[in-house]
Amino acid sequence: DVKVTQSSRYLVKRTGEKVFLECVQDMDHENMFWYRQDPGLGLRLIYFSYDVKMKEKGDIPEGYSVSREKKERFSLILESASTNQTSMYLCASSLHSGTGSHQYFGPGTRLTVT
């Protein structure tokens, strides 16, 4: 079974802090994704990575950066956390970019910025 793990289930940070969210997948997947999920807005893609050190902006990249130094690990960085970044953050991975490849999600990190 594919396993996607996220470093924390719950996180509370203060405004202005630098925040690191880590995601690890154990199935040698090429692609990794970071989403945020907010009530009424569904899941929105923040960043995507299709290979080590490669990244693409998603729909809402502002205020975020990412790092992928190893194939199995994809980090989301909030350079200076703000209250409007309070959300559920979901990491996902998929085997490849071909049509038909679906995503496997981690359990999520609920981040609160005060």
Next chain:
Amino acid sequence: LAKTTQPISMDSYEGQEVNITCSHNNIATNDYITWYQQFPSQGPRFIIQGYKTKVTNEVASLFIPADRKSSTLSLPRVSLSDTAVYYCLVGGLSGGYNKLIFGAGTRLAVHP
């Protein structure tokens, strides 16, 4: 990217068959249709995926008509544990990567 429309919520009772229909009028030739299930405080979980006609696995069936402008997820004999949000997505290669757009989903409530 094709936009999807599905009911906001549905109610059912244990043991009944539930059909959730999703419309996707602008589906592209290379788009697959994928359904995910999400429980509270968890990430979405893949249920089933198809391209045309009918696909069945151990948990659900997916019916896709010839024009592919809609699809129906069928859950046979639901139980209380099927209470969740169900997302219909269409997508495939877009901008060189596998991009999916999650809408608000359908909130299914199964009652005893």
